[in-house]
Amino acid sequence: MGCGRNFKDDNRVAGEFTDDNCVCDVVRSIADAQNDVTDELCDVSCERSINSLVSPVSRNNLDTVPFILYGKDLKPFKGFGADIQGGGMNARFDCIESFVFRVNEVSDNCCAVLELLTCDGDPDQPGDQHGAKCDKDPCEQLNGLGVNELERTGICITVDLNCFCAITCLPAVSLL
Template sequence: MGCGKKFNDNVAGETIFGDDNCVCDVVRAIADAQEDVVDVACDVSCSRSIDNLLAPVSRNNLDTVPFILYGKDLKPFKAFGADIEFSGGRQRLDCTESFIFRVKEVSDDCCAVIELLTFDDEEPDAPGNQQGARCDKDPCEQIDGEEVRDLNRTGICITVDLKCFCAITCLPAVSVL
C-alpha cells in the first residue's frame, strides 16, 4: 500500500480507515480509544493494541497505545523537543528525542498533537532526566531491553501533519498516565 491509497480494516466491528490517509485514521482511532479509557478510568498490531485498550478485561489501567511513525521514505520519524532543567540555580534547556509517541488529539484535517515518550527508570517526569533516543539510529535501539514500566511521558508535545506519514507501528497498549 502506498501513500494516499485506501485500505480498510475493522476495530471492534467499525471501519477505522475512512479517508485517504490511513495513518491519520489509525492515530485518530487511538486518540478516541484513549479518551474513552481515561474518561472511564497478528499478536502486535494497531488493531490489536486498540482492541486491548478497549477490552473489558483491560480495566487493568491500560491507557495508551504508543506508536512509531514512518515518513514517506519509510524511515522512522524521530522527534526532538526541550524542557527546562534547573542546574545550580540556573534554568537550562534540556533536549529530548524519541521515536515513540502518544497521541493527545487529532483535528479533522489530520493535524495531531503527539507527546514524546521515553524510557527513564530514575525520575520519569523530572527535567533533565529524559534521555529518550539520544544517539539511537532507529526505534529498536531505543526500545530493546527496556522494561515496559519504564516507558514514561515527557510532557513534550509536537504538532504534526499526519498526511506526511505513510506508515505507523503500534506497540502493545501500556499505562503511562
C-alpha cells in the same frame, strides 16, 4: 492503499480505512480509544493494541497506545523537544528525542498533537530524559526496555499526519 493514494471503493467492509490517509485513521482511532478510557476500564498490531486499551473484559487499566511513525521514505520519524530544568540563572534546556509517541489529540484535517515518550529516568531530573539520544532506530531505543520504564515527558509536538506513510503500534501500556 499506499502513501499519497486515495482508496476509492464503495464496496469496502466496515472497519476498513475511510479517510484519504490510513496513518491519520489509525492515530485518530488511538486518540478516540485513549479518550474513552476511564479509571475503571481499562500480540502486536494497531488493532490489537487499540482493542486491549478499550477492552471492558480485561480491566487492565491500560491508557496509552505508544506508536512509531514512518515518513514517506519509510524511515522512522524521530521527534525532538526540550523542557526547562532548574530556575533563575541556573535554568537550562533539557533536550529530548524519541521515536515513540502518545497521541493527545487529532483534528479533522489530520493535524495531531503528539507527546514524546522516553525511557531514561525521572522526567523531573535534569539530564535524565535522553529518550532516543544517539539511537539510530526505534529498536535501539526500546530493546530490553521494561514496559513500566516507558514514561511521558509532557513535551508535545504538532505534526501533519498526511506526511507519514506507515505506523507501528506497540502494545497498550499504562502511563497516566
